[in-house]
Amino acid sequence: MTTKTTEAAETALPAEAARTAGATETAHAVEHTRTRAHGDDLTHDHAYVHGYSPAEARRLGDQADTLAELLHAGTAYPAGSRVLEAGCGVGAQTVHLLASSPGAELTAADISADSLGEARARVAAQAPDARVIWHHGDLHELPFADGSFDHLFVCFVLEHLADPSAALTALRRVLRPGGTITVIEGDHGSTLFHPDSAAARATVDHLVRLQADAGGDALLGRRLHPLLADAGFRDVAVRPLTVSVDGSRPALVEGFTRRTFVAMVESVRADALAAGLTTAAAFDHGIADLRRTAEEGGTFHYTFFKAVAVNP
Amino acid sequence: MTTKTTEAAETALPAEAARTAGATETAHAVEHTRTRAHGDDLTHDHAYVHGYSPAEARRLGDQADTLAELLHAGTAYPAGSRVLEAGCGVGAQTVHLLASSPGAELTAADISADSLGEARARVAAQAPDARVIWHHGDLHELPFADGSFDHLFVCFVLEHLADPSAALTALRRVLRPGGTITVIEGDHGSTLFHPDSAAARATVDHLVRLQADAGGDALLGRRLHPLLADAGFRDVAVRPLTVSVDGSRPALVEGFTRRTFVAMVESVRADALAAGLTTAAAFDHGIADLRRTAEEGGTFHYTFFKAVAVNP
Numbered sequence: 293m294t295t296k297t298t299e300a301a302e303t304a305l306p307a308e309a310a311r312t313a314g315a316t317e318t319a320h321a322v323e324h325t326r327t328r329a330h331g332d333d334l335t336h337d338h339a340y341v342h343g344y345s346p347a348e349a350r351r352l353g354d355q356a357d358t359l360a361e362l363l364h365a366g367t368a369y370p371a372g373s374r375v376l377e378a379g380c381g382v383g384a385q386t387v388h389l390l391a392s393s394p395g396a397e398l399t400a401a402d403i404s405a406d407s408l409g410e411a412r413a414r415v416a417a418q419a420p421d422a423r424v425i426w427h428h429g430d431l432h433e434l435p436f437a438d439g440s441f442d443h444l445f446v447c448f449v450l451e452h453l454a455d456p457s458a459a460l461t462a463l464r465r466v467l468r469p470g471g472t473i474t475v476i477e478g479d480h481g482s483t484l485f486h487p488d489s490a491a492a493r494a495t496v497d498h499l500v501r502l503q504a505d506a507g508g509d510a511l512l513g514r515r516l517h518p519l520l521a522d523a524g525f526r527d528v529a530v531r532p533l534t535v536s537v538d539g540s541r542p543a544l545v546e547g548f549t550r551r552t553f554v555a556m557v558e559s560v561r562a563d564a565l566a567a568g569l570t571t572a573a574a575f576d577h578g579i580a581d582l583r584r585t586a587e588e589g590g591t592f593h594y595t596f597f598k599a600v601a602v603n604p
Numbered sequence: 605m606t607t608k609t610t611e612a613a614e615t616a617l618p619a620e621a622a623r624t625a626g627a628t629e630t631a632h633a634v635e636h637t638r639t640r641a642h643g644d645d646l647t648h649d650h651a652y653v654h655g656y657s658p659a660e661a662r663r664l665g666d667q668a669d670t671l672a673e674l675l676h677a678g679t680a681y682p683a684g685s686r687v688l689e690a691g692c693g694v695g696a697q698t699v700h701l702l703a704s705s706p707g708a709e710l711t712a713a714d715i716s717a718d719s720l721g722e723a724r725a726r727v728a729a730q731a732p733d734a735r736v737i738w739h740h741g742d743l744h745e746l747p748f749a750d751g752s753f754d755h756l757f758v759c760f761v762l763e764h765l766a767d768p769s770a771a772l773t774a775l776r777r778v779l780r781p782g783g784t785i786t787v788i789e790g791d792h793g794s795t796l797f798h799p800d801s802a803a804a805r806a807t808v809d810h811l812v813r814l815q816a817d818a819g820g821d822a823l824l825g826r827r828l829h830p831l832l833a834d835a836g837f838r839d840v841a842v843r844p845l846t847v848s849v850d851g852s853r854p855a856l857v858e859g860f861t862r863r864t865f866v867a868m869v870e871s872v873r874a875d876a877l878a879a880g881l882t883t884a885a886a887f888d889h890g891i892a893d894l895r896r897t898a899e900e901g902g903t904f905h906y907t908f909f910k911a912v913a914v915n916p
Contacts, residue, residue: 481800482905484793486827515798517850518901528852532905534844538829589830593794593844595907 355556358547362533363447363476363596364388371395373442378431378463379403379449383411389445390415390422399441401427401434432462439468447476450519454507460523467603473525475599479513482534482595483553485585492585495557495578498564505567513597525601537592549586553594557582667868670859674845675759675788675908676700683707685754690743690775691715691761695723701757702727702734711753713739713746744774751780759788762831766819772835779915785837787911791825794846794907795865797897804897807869807890810876817879825909837913849904861898865906869894 367389369375373396380386380400389398402408405428415422429435431449444467450456460473467473480500485492503510512519520528537544558579564570570578585592679701681687685708692698692712701710714720717740727734741747743761756779762768772785779785792812797804815822824831832840849856870891876882882890897904 479796481796482794482907484791484826484907486830488793488823488826511800514796514800514903514905517852517903518798521851522901528850530848530850530852530903532846532848532907534846534907536842536844536909538840538842539833540829540840540842589834591826591829591842593826593907595794595796595844595846595905597848 355548355552358544358552359535359596360388362535363598364392367392367445367474369393369396369443372397374440375399375443375445376401376434376436376441376463376466377445377447378434379446380411381407381448383407383414385445385447386411386415386424387418390419390424394422396443397425398422399425399427401429401431403428403430432459434462434466436466438465439471440466442468442471444471444473446473448478450475451477451503451510451512452506452508456509456512456519457523460519460525464524464603469603471603473520473599473601473603475516475520475601476596477513477516478510478594478596480510481514482593484591484593485582486589486591487581487584489578489581489584491574491578492581493578494570495564495575495582498569498575499557499560501569502560502563502567513595516597516599520599520601524604526604528599528601530597530599533596533598535592535594535596537586538590539588545586545592548594549592550583553592554579554582554586667860667864670856670864671847671908672700674847675910676704679704679757679786681705681708681755684709686752687711687755687757688713688746688748688753688775688778689757689759690746691758692723693719693760695719695726697757697759698723698727698736699730702731702736706734708755709737710734711737711739711748713741713743715740715742744771746774746778748778750777751783752778754780754783756783756785758785760790762787762828763789763815763822763824764818764820768821768824768831769835772831772837776836776915781915783915785832785911785913785915787828787832787913788908789825789828790822790906790908792822793826794905796903796905797894798901798903799893799896801890801893801896803886803890804893805890806882807876807887807894810881810887811869811872813881814872814875814879825907828909828911832911832913836916838916840911840913842909842911845908845910847904847906847908849898850902851900857898857904860906861904862895865904866891866894866898 364385369389369392371394373393375389375393375396375398377386377389377398377400380402381404383400386398386400389396400408400411402411408426408428412424412426415424427434444463446463450459453459463473480496483493483496500510517528517530535544535548537549539545561572561575561579564575565572584590676697681701681704683706685705687701687705687708687710689698689701689710689712692714693716695712698710698712701708712720712723714723720738720740724736724738727736739746756775758775762771765771775785792808795805795808812822829840829842847856847860849861851857873884873887873891876887877884896902
């Protein structure tokens with residue numbers, strides 16, 4: 293939940309097939325003219341706390357497979373509507389948007405050229421007939437005319453930005469009056485598990501701290517309403533979407549608790565040690581306790597927030 | 605959410621009318637024969653962390669009015685079915701059960717004679733035609749024959765008990781094979797708010813600590829699944845129910861954030877000071893910060909857990 297990417301659960305393709313199809317390009321993808329003079333400076337967004345490793349890409353896929361139904365329910369755009377996915381990352385939300393809104397004119401933008409390449413490959417593998425306009429650039433400085441889009445979709449992006457208010461204001465400029473923005477973010481403060489463990493909670497706190505040090509906010513979900521209202525949006529409606537995992541849901545135990553959440557926390561081990569936040573023994577103790585919540589009798593709960601608002 | 609009681613939002617009666625109708629007895633109420641020899645010892649359940657003051661009764665009413673739709677959705681019992689509400693408190697869930705399941709044969713049990721009196725008055729005021737069998741007794745030692753009930757309803761009770769597993773096992777005895785149990789509990793660890801505040805979080809932690817000192821568990825919601833499974837129930841299904849409050853929901857700002865949650869935390873001020881958990885200044889700072897979340901731009905979120913399970 294701390295990423296901009298996802299993988300299609302709606303398609304017949306298993307996640308692994310999509311992952312290994314990385315070299316394929318979709319014949320229908322249209323590369324948007326790069327308008328930033330310093331585009332190559334954007335290739336790596338160093339503020340992305342989870343890094344760009346293959347393991348992270350796999351984690352994002354696991355997360356997306358598991359969460360697609362929960363997060364994308366209710367999001368479908370009419371045929372012909374102009375939709376911008378701002379911060380598409382490796383394109384995993386993109387394939388869900390295409391599946392839910394096959395007739396929409398989708399533009400997908402990201403600051404990382406590498407991620408965009410992965411996104412194109414993912415769409416080519418999972419939605420080969422889809423047509424997407426790809427844009428490499430900073431969402432704070434989009435080259436599109438005012439009101440160019442009918443709908444904006446922003447998922448797991450704001451939490452990584454130093455100034456999410458400025459980003460929302462910039463995005464609102466390219467949304468037509470009466471158009472909608474949909475924003476989905478997590479909030480690590482919502483993490484609940486049984487058996488409870490101070491050591492496990494500490495590892496989550498380290499991740500929150502590292503993301504804050506990188507300029508982000510892993511607790512952003514709770515403040516989507518004021519963020520959108522302050523950026524000038526109206527009719528802001530925020531819904532909590534809680535993933536609740538226990539022994540009755542083995543797919544979530546594996547797909548969410550283990551392969552999404554624990555893997556996410558575990559991925560910052562080296563950074564947490566380098567930053568002096570913890571010791572190896574304490575961190576590993578916390579991870580072991582987090583893993584315990586995925587065993588017999590354990591439970592795990594996490595809340596995402598999904599906001600829809602209108603540009604007046 | 606740390607109580608066994610509620611007030612009818614479905615009825616036309618405003619909450620205040622129900623509260624002031626405390627002296628009325630319903631002509632249709634049937635007092636169950638008291639079978640415990642030491643029944644009077646039950647009059648006060650000292651483990652109930654919030655106490656039995658008029659202010660607490662009002663808080664419970666505010667909570668119930670606000671939450672009835674969320675918590676009671678999907679709970680309706682067939683006409684003629686035998687339903688036991690275990691831990692009915694002052695009867696506020698009782699009036700909701702009666703409204704949703706008008707044909708059921710409802711028995712309402714509580715350990716506090718005073719609360720039962722309030723419950724009878726509440727039902728008389730809000731559902732004068734309803735017939736309820738009232739039972740004063742300990743839910744661990746119910747005098748009913750094995751399998752006496754088709755359905756059990758338990759709301760905001762387990763969190764106050766020293767041994768919720770033992771209580772569930774005792775309750776399962778009076779549920780017929782194939783009958784269902786519905787359990788609703790909160791979890792203070794789910795509390796999220798904006799602006800975030802360490803002082804405010806500390807006041808919530810004090811409440812959790814005081815409830816633990818009283819033998820309860822304010823973090824119980826997260827472990828409903830293993831509790832029910834370990835007590836021998838099957839097909840345990842737990843759903844999170846999140847109350848999400850922001851400026852777009854003024855009724856929740858008042859009814860939930862201010863009059864339910866903040867009032868609940870504030871009610872333990874004297875106990876927290878007496879226990880040496882905090883200073884008056886620090887506690888009041890935390891309460892002020894909690895109140896801030898109900899002002900312009902603030903948000904507040906809390907998750908309840910509702911479980912339904914079957915007696916095999």
